Amino acid sequence: MRVKVKPKAGEGIGIVEAPRGTLAHRYTLTRTGRLKEIKMIIPTQVNNAAINMSVKDAASKFIKNGVIKPRLLNSVEMMIRAYDPCIKCATRSITDRIIMEIIDQEGKIIRRIS
Incomplete structure (x- = not known):
């Protein structure tokens, strides 16, 4: 099953404890839903x-x-x-x-x- 999504600008942030330590990541999207920027802090x-x-x-x-x-x-x-x-x-x-x-x-x- 697939949910239809309307593209829009936005930002998503995730922080997870990975096997090697904490992984933080942030994604910024344009108004058309394309990736504009990705930032990561890796273990x-x-x-x-x-x-x-x-x-x-x-x-x-x-x-x-x-x-x-x-x-x-x-x-x-x-x-x-x-x-x-x-x-x-x-x-x-x-x-x-x-x-x-x-x-x-x-x-x-x-x-x-x-």
Whole structure:
């Protein structure tokens, strides 16, 4: 069964708790019922600051005086997945490996780990 709808301008807002966190979305329609604007706040965006702090903390435990200890990459990946388990699947590459760049104070890459 289908209900006939007359197109008109309007706005719809939805907020739902998704598996990775809160998802908020807003849709604006023109007077002909066409989408004019869509805005979304996704869980990764909400969790971004906490992810960055956790990655920094994990990295600081494995990099001391310029020496990089084993398991750095695993620890950083674990911190990211703790907040956003889907990020690995959403960011797959041909090699299916994350490449981490260690950057010094001047922004120069001093090492790549994969």
